[in-house]
Amino acid sequence: MNKSFVSADDVAKRAGVSRSAVSRTFTPGASVSEETRQRVMEAADALGYHVNQLARGLMRSESGIVCLVVSEMDTPYRARLVRALTHELQTAGKIAMLINTDRSDGSVDGALRQTLHYRADASILLSGLPDKAITRLCLNSGQRIVLINRDDDIEGPFRINLDDGQAARVAVSAFLRAGCRRLAFANSDVGTPSLMARERGFIAAAAEFGLEVMVVRHGNTVYESGRKIAQTLFTEPKRPDAVFCVNDLMALGLMDGAKHDFGLHIPEDLCVVGFDDIEQSAWTSYSLTTFSQPVDEIVKSSVAWLQSEATTGGVRSVSLHAPLIWRKTIRHKSVGA
Amino acid sequence: MNKSFVSADDVAKRAGVSRSAVSRTFTPGASVSEETRQRVMEAADALGYHVNQLARGLMRSESGIVCLVVSEMDTPYRARLVRALTHELQTAGKIAMLINTDRSDGSVDGALRQTLHYRADASILLSGLPDKAITRLCLNSGQRIVLINRDDDIEGPFRINLDDGQAARVAVSAFLRAGCRRLAFANSDVGTPSLMARERGFIAAAAEFGLEVMVVRHGNTVYESGRKIAQTLFTEPKRPDAVFCVNDLMALGLMDGAKHDFGLHIPEDLCVVGFDDIEQSAWTSYSLTTFSQPVDEIVKSSVAWLQSEATTGGVRSVSLHAPLIWRKTIRHKSVGA
DNA sequence: CGCCTTTTTGCAAGCGTGTGCAAAAGTTTC
DNA sequence: GAAACTTTTGCACACGCTTGCAAAAAGGCG
Numbered sequence: 232m233n234k235s236f237v238s239a240d241d242v243a244k245r246a247g248v249s250r251s252a253v254s255r256t257f258t259p260g261a262s263v264s265e266e267t268r269q270r271v272m273e274a275a276d277a278l279g280y281h282v283n284q285l286a287r288g289l290m291r292s293e294s295g296i297v298c299l300v301v302s303e304m305d306t307p308y309r310a311r312l313v314r315a316l317t318h319e320l321q322t323a324g325k326i327a328m329l330i331n332t333d334r335s336d337g338s339v340d341g342a343l344r345q346t347l348h349y350r351a352d353a354s355i356l357l358s359g360l361p362d363k364a365i366t367r368l369c370l371n372s373g374q375r376i377v378l379i380n381r382d383d384d385i386e387g388p389f390r391i392n393l394d395d396g397q398a399a400r401v402a403v404s405a406f407l408r409a410g411c412r413r414l415a416f417a418n419s420d421v422g423t424p425s426l427m428a429r430e431r432g433f434i435a436a437a438a439e440f441g442l443e444v445m446v447v448r449h450g451n452t453v454y455e456s457g458r459k460i461a462q463t464l465f466t467e468p469k470r471p472d473a474v475f476c477v478n479d480l481m482a483l484g485l486m487d488g489a490k491h492d493f494g495l496h497i498p499e500d501l502c503v504v505g506f507d508d509i510e511q512s513a514w515t516s517y518s519l520t521t522f523s524q525p526v527d528e529i530v531k532s533s534v535a536w537l538q539s540e541a542t543t544g545g546v547r548s549v550s551l552h553a554p555l556i557w558r559k560t561i562r563h564k565s566v567g568a
Numbered sequence: 569m570n571k572s573f574v575s576a577d578d579v580a581k582r583a584g585v586s587r588s589a590v591s592r593t594f595t596p597g598a599s600v601s602e603e604t605r606q607r608v609m610e611a612a613d614a615l616g617y618h619v620n621q622l623a624r625g626l627m628r629s630e631s632g633i634v635c636l637v638v639s640e641m642d643t644p645y646r647a648r649l650v651r652a653l654t655h656e657l658q659t660a661g662k663i664a665m666l667i668n669t670d671r672s673d674g675s676v677d678g679a680l681r682q683t684l685h686y687r688a689d690a691s692i693l694l695s696g697l698p699d700k701a702i703t704r705l706c707l708n709s710g711q712r713i714v715l716i717n718r719d720d721d722i723e724g725p726f727r728i729n730l731d732d733g734q735a736a737r738v739a740v741s742a743f744l745r746a747g748c749r750r751l752a753f754a755n756s757d758v759g760t761p762s763l764m765a766r767e768r769g770f771i772a773a774a775a776e777f778g779l780e781v782m783v784v785r786h787g788n789t790v791y792e793s794g795r796k797i798a799q800t801l802f803t804e805p806k807r808p809d810a811v812f813c814v815n816d817l818m819a820l821g822l823m824d825g826a827k828h829d830f831g832l833h834i835p836e837d838l839c840v841v842g843f844d845d846i847e848q849s850a851w852t853s854y855s856l857t858t859f860s861q862p863v864d865e866i867v868k869s870s871v872a873w874l875q876s877e878a879t880t881g882g883v884r885s886v887s888l889h890a891p892l893i894w895r896k897t898i899r900h901k902s903v904g905a
Numbered sequence: 906c907g908c909c910t911t912t913t914t915g916c917a918a919g920c921g922t923g924t925g926c927a928a929a930a931g932t933t934t935c
Numbered sequence: 936g937a938a939a940c941t942t943t944t945g946c947a948c949a950c951g952c953t954t955g956c957a958a959a960a961a962g963g964c965g
Contacts, residue, residue: 235710236687238921249945254923261924264943279705284685285622285631286921289950292572294622299666305651305847310642313650317641317668326682329636329666331654345663348621350573368616373572454851487852510642514791515824516853575951586915591953598954601913623951626920 237278246274257282288350292373297325297537298346300339302332302358306453306480307509308524309357312379315530316355323534325352332359340365347372353537355379356388377533380425389536390548391529395425398522398553399432402475402504405520405555407440409502409562411473415445417460417485418477419452426452426477429506433475445471452477457484465493472501479505479512479521486517486560498562508556518559525551574615583611594619625687629710634662634874635683637676639669639695643790643817644846645861646694649716652867653692660871662689669696677702684709690874692716693725714870717762726873727885728866732762735859735890736769739812739841742857742892744777746839746899748810752782754797754822755814756789763789763814766843770812782808789814794821802830809838816842816849816858823854823897835899845893855896862888 239253246253248267255261256271263271274280288294297320304313317327328349330342339359346354346369353375361376366385369376376388406414416433418426430446437444447463450456457476461484464471476482482505489495489503497503505512505521512519528551536546576590583590585604592598593608600608611617625631634657641650654664665686667679676696683691683706690712698713703722706713713725743751753770755763767783774781784800787793794813798821801808813819819842826832826840834840842849842858849856865888873883 235708236921240921250922251924251945252943254921255944258923262943267943279708281681281684283626283687283921285625285687286950287923288622289620289626289921289952290923291950303651304654305644305647307642307644307647310644310647313666314640314642314668314670317666318670321668322671326686327666327668329650329654329664331651331658331664333651333655334659344618347618349663350620350622371572371616454847458852483851491852510791511848514820515795515828573951577951587952588915588954589913591951592914595953599913604913620951623920624953626922626951627953628920 236283237280239280239282241278242271242274242280245278246270293352294350295325296328296349296351298328298330298342298349298351298354300330300332300342300346300354300356300358304329304331304357307511308479308507311509311526312357312524312529315526316533319530319534323538325534325537343369346374353377355533356381361385375537377536379529379533380423382424382428389533389546391532392425392548392550393524393553394550395428395553396432396435398506398555399429399475400436401555402522403433403436403440403442405504405561406473406475406502409473409498411502412442413445413469413471413473414442415447415464415471415474416477417457417464417474417481418446418448419450419456419481420448421452429475429477452481454480454484454487457481457486458488459484461485461488461492465489465495474501474503476503476505479507479509479519481505482519482521482560483511483517486519498560502562503560504555506553513558520558520560521556522553523556524553573620574617575620576617578615579608579611579617582615583607630689631687632662633665633686633688635665635667635679635686635688635691637667637669637679637683637691637693637695641666641668641694644848645816645844648846648863649694649861649866652863653870656867656871660875662871662874680706683711690714692870693718698722712874714873716866716870717760719761719765726870726883728869729762729885729887730861730890731887732765732890733769733772735843735892736766736812737773738892739859740770740773740777742841742898743810743812743839746810746835748839749779750782750806750808750810751779752784752801752808752811753814754794754801754811754818755783755785756787756793756818757785758789760789766812766814789818791817791821791824794818794823795825796821798822798825798829802826802832811838811840813840813842816844816846816856818842819856819858819897820848820854823856835897839899840897841892843890850895857895857897858893859890860893861890 239250243250243253252267253271255263256268320327330345332339332342339361343361343365355377357379370387378388378390382392414437416430418430434444447460449459476485482503486503489501495501505519508521508523512521532549576587579590580587589604590608592600593605657664667682669676669679676698680698680702692714694716707724715725715727719729751774753767755767771781784797786796819840823840826838832838842856845858845860849858869886
């Protein structure tokens with residue numbers, strides 16, 4: 232009664248076997264006779280025994296813990312990714328530790344240090360760029376690292392990225408086909424690699440057609456910033472007729488600004504394309520045409536890489552395709568032409 | 569080089585002290601002279617030493633792990649709660665394990681079993697109702713349990729709830745003041761206690777004024793269900809002029825249905841109130857008047873209770889107030905009267 | 906300096922588990 | 936039935952840490 236957790240010893244005593252037998256019963260692939268296994272299982276059930284993963288992690292090299300390092304995790308896209316990741320990890324027999332890097336102090340570096348405290352097998356970073364020293368520390372400790380959508384030149388982690396440049400190119404040609412000529416790009420000033428890749432790609436693709444792009448960067452990558460950008464963009468003398476927003480949240484904010492503050496009609500007066508394909512983009516009030524994040528593929532390939540044996544060599548980086556989901560914010564034919 | 573993790577032994581050797589000294593250096597409140605502490609710290613930094621929390625959790629009664637049991641965690645309200653919880657837990661020196669109960673097999677019970685595997689100090693349940701046997705098992709193992717918004721009669725866990733009934737009452741009187749007389753209630757058929765409490769409260773409050781309520785329940789507590797309910801509600805011969813939606817997502821779906829499928833104007837033709845005050849409700853396209861989940865209070869009181877010493881006696885339940893946030897989906901004066 | 910009190914330190918015994926190794930038990934073959 | 940083999944089992948050590956206990960060191964006081 233007093234002893235809160237029941238240990239393998241207790242089970243062994245009750246089943247009349249050695250503690251090793253108990254351990255082996257719960258270790259897949261170990262050598263136990265069917266009879267003793269039965270006896271052990273029975274005793275374990277009766278006592279409510281669970282193997283202590285902490286202790287197991289102490290012996291084995293693997294703890295079964297995978298850390299997810301995330302900031303602003305209530306953002307629709309991030310939340311979806313976290314949900315999918317935890318699910319996939321669980322079906323792979325691992326468990327997710329969630330590290331919130333919202334606060335400014337130390338942030339990502341501190342988070343990675345935490346992952347070491349708990350001897351995580353791996354860390355998956357959805358936000359922030361870790362210091363190289365810390366990254367190396369993790370790698371040296373035998374930890375695996377996955378970077379999602381944050382390409383950089385660190386050697387060692389597995390990197391998953393989207394073909395942002397290609398997507399930007401598709402956006403430009405979609406706009407052109409719709410008869411748009413005054414292109415704009417709405418970005419935050421966060422400056423994450425993937426966001427900047429979209430910006431560069433868009434500008435480059437437009438340049439191929441001899442078009443310049445109005446670029447506006449503002450605040451965080453959120454709805455409010457989109458609204459704000461609408462204010463500056465649509466008071467310009469030459470109001471753009473097409474905006475590629477670096478992310479859906481900003482696109483939705485920009486659309487609301489365009490509609491309610493400027494009375495613009497979408498897609499007649501203005502075409503908009505976003506990125507992420509969050510749930511809200513499909514809502515009737517928006518019906519945003521946007522690039523879809525291949526969340527399932529991202530998750531599958533992350534977890535698959537974590538499972539893979541080869542720690543050296545092998546693939547170190549994957550680039551996935553983000554298809555354009557056609558809804559109603561790009562008109563199909565040129566207007567007035 | 570080969571040895572991946574550096575242990576306290578290594579540090580001790582390098583600093584020329586015993587392993588106990590190292591341990592004590594990293595244990596707040598232990599007795600170490602300032603001189604040895606310095607030496608140890610120096611050696612630890614040089615080697616990149618971190619206390620192994622798994623091993624520490626083995627000795628101490630506390631592992632520092634708190635499990636969050638959630639399903640559909642990409643739902644805006646859930647995501648916000650998870651974000652706030654992880655943040656608060658981290659500042660309290662604890663770490664969050666995230667258990668996803670989306671899949672049907674075993675679900676919550678299996679999740680709680682997982683929490684035992686990792687010797688979690690506590691579990692916070694945001695979704696699902698655990699089997700009583702499992703709950704008891706957790707409690708017997710010295711684990712603390714917090715139930716958020718899922719009141720039931722289980723003895724032992726700490727329960728946080730909102731005054732759903734009171735909120736429903738406020739909604740009714742707000743509708744009446746706006747001149748609405750044909751009230752409706754939009755619910756999912758999930759049947760969670762708090763959702764049902766809102767329904768009962770709304771019906772009861774309406775009855776006090778001699779009004780009947782059209783209740784529609786459909787599917788899950790999501791946007792799509794709201795749209796579906798709009799279909800059934802606004803094709804009725806006596807179309808309601810006020811709808812209390814059990815949750816914001818459903819309210820937004822219902823509004824989109826009302827506007828785009830039936831051309832209704834809000835709040836002139838129809839008043840709507842939601843619950844949760846998710847970010848999207850403040851978006852210009854919706855401006856939903858809704859009850860605000862006191863997320864900060866929920867989180868603070870949860871974590872505070874986890875920290876509190878008294879395991880027996882003390883408060884076992886808290887009821888928080890959800891204030892009505894006035895936006896634009898309830899008109900201020902009666903129309904046409 | 907001797908005695909007493911306080912602080913610091915090392916020893917060793919745990920915590921609950923996995924696993925190599927050798928002994929024991931069981932199985933096959935002649 | 937003995938020999939050769941395979942399977943099962945228990946012992947004991949390891950994992951990395953905390954902590955009670957007693958010895959050692961340091962400090963205080965007459």
